[in-house]
Amino acid sequence: MHLLKTPKINLASFTKKARLQRPAMLRFIKKLEQNTPKQLKKWATEAEQHTWQQIDCTSCANCCKKMTPTFTPTEIKNIAAHVGMTAAEFTEKWLYQHKGDTDWVNKTQPCQFLDSSTNLCTIYEVRPKDCAQFPHLHHAKPADYLHIHKQNIQYCPASFTFIEELQKIIASTDK
Numbered sequence: 001m002h003l004l005k006t007p008k009i010n011l012a013s014f015t016k017k018a019r020l021q022r023p024a025m026l027r028f029i030k031k032l033e034q035n036t037p038k039q040l041k042k043w044a045t046e047a048e049q050h051t052w053q054q055i056d057c058t059s060c061a062n063c064c065k066k067m068t069p070t071f072t073p074t075e076i077k078n079i080a081a082h083v084g085m086t087a088a089e090f091t092e093k094w095l096y097q098h099k100g101d102t103d104w105v106n107k108t109q110p111c112q113f114l115d116s117s118t119n120l121c122t123i124y125e126v127r128p129k130d131c132a133q134f135p136h137l138h139h140a141k142p143a144d145y146l147h148i149h150k151q152n153i154q155y156c157p158a159s160f161t162f163i164e165e166l167q168k169i170i171a172s173t174d175k
């Protein structure tokens with residue numbers, strides 16, 4: 001999560017806009033996957049900077065409301081200890097595994113650790129790596145995360161803005 005002083009996010013209007021623009025964005029991402037430009041890392045860094053100038057995660061928290069992180073066994077142990085439970089108690093109370101899957105995920109949304117009055121994570125220091133890295137805008141190989149953005153642009157204003165910024169940057173280089 002990023003804590004910058006930026007305009008507040010209106011999730012209702014974001015959802016409407018994302019629904020409308022998603023098909024074109026998916027086509028854009030698919031093209032990047034099929035023909036990844038050499039400058040993608042540079043452009044992604046620029047797009048990420050522009051994104052965090054526009055997005056205030058504390059006015060959103062949609063990832064914690066609509067999605068679930070995966071919890072590794074070590075994370076389960078650490079978070080359980082942090083909240084005064086055993087790993088078995090924690091897993092029983094809060095998590096489940098999809099049939100045939102080894103990943104542990106939240107049983108319910110919003111996440112049990114979201115403080116809905118502040119939109120802040122109450123286990124921030126020990127939150128899963130999946131949460132710490134979300135929305136995956138900052139990676140050495142941005143091409144490896146394009147498929148993640150495809151899933152996230154409809155829920156995450158930061159992912160959506162990141163792709164929008166990439167579109168602008170690439171369009172300006174085509175001129």
Ligand code: SF4
Pocket residue numbers: 001002055056057058060061062063064134135155156157158159
């Ligand atoms: S959904 Fe995206 S913009 Fe919203 S809080 Fe999560 S990372 Fe930030």
Ligand code: SF4
Pocket residue numbers: 063064068069111112113114115120121122123124127128131
């Ligand atoms: S652990 Fe914290 S950051 Fe992760 S989904 Fe739950 S509230 Fe959000």
